[in-house]
Amino acid sequence: MSAQSVHMKQFEEAKILHYKGVDGDKKAVIKANEMLLKLREAEPDNAQIEAYYGSTLVLLGRDAVKVLDRADKAEEGLDALNRAVSLDSNHKEIRLLRGNICLRLPESFFHCSETAIEDFTFLLDRYKENSGYLTPKQVREVLRNLAAAYQNAGKPDKADTVLQRIVEFERKKKG
Template sequence: MSDQRVHMKQFEVAKILHNNGVAGDKKAVVKANEMLLKLRESEPDNALIEAYYGSTLVLLGRDAVKILERADKAEEGLDALNRAVTLDSNHKAIRLLRGNICLRLPESFFHCSEMAIEDFTFLLDRYKENSSYLTQKQVREVLRNLSAAYQNAGKPDNAAEVLQRLDQLERKKKSKD
């Protein structure tokens, strides 16, 4: 079996562990991080591996006991996510990962709500160009997250405007059902 196929299988396992980690499984986060670190070493310019690696670092920070370790891991994870966006700025999964992480980090410390706004706006702009880019469920989630990011960034008018868009979308959905 080729190295590429082995790496892809390992990456799929690491993504499952990552998702289990997002749901709270601390051991899965550690294992996913270890796997992604190895994959990252063998494919240093793979943007998606870099993004998931960055996300696992943020999750390690979430689970750390010491405050300084929490902050350091989160910063390191953000750096990896930013590198992933630099490597492939058009990748939907990377933008979703970074946007969701930036939304959930404390704005008073990390100041990354603007980055979340950038990512969610990017996703919605691509959706406007191609309606199959996001599922309707993803559109609603991105709109909710964009509104929250605007709120975190101290832009309540923008947040309210996005919520109106979401409300219109919800009404359209109900009228179709």
């Protein structure tokens, strides 16, 4: 088996652990972070590995006891997610990860609602070009998240406009 296929297998395992961590499994976060750190060393320019590594750092911050550790890990994770987007700005999964994380971090401290807006808008623009780019479930989720990001950024009028898009989207899907 080639090193590349071994790395991909390990990456898939790390992603499974990552999502268990998203659901609250703290041990899975630690294991995923360790695996992704090694993969990152082996493939420093792999945007997906960088994105999931960044996400695990944010999760480690979420689970940290000390407030400063929380903030430091979250900042480090955001830096990795931004690097991942700079490595591959068109990657849907990376944009979903970064957008979701930026939406969930406290705006008063991290000021990243605009980044979430950028990512969700990017995804919806690609969907306009190709209706197969996102599933209907993903479209609804991205629209809801975009509305929430506008709300967090202090732009309630834009949030309301996006909420209207959700109603229109639902009507089109049923009609």
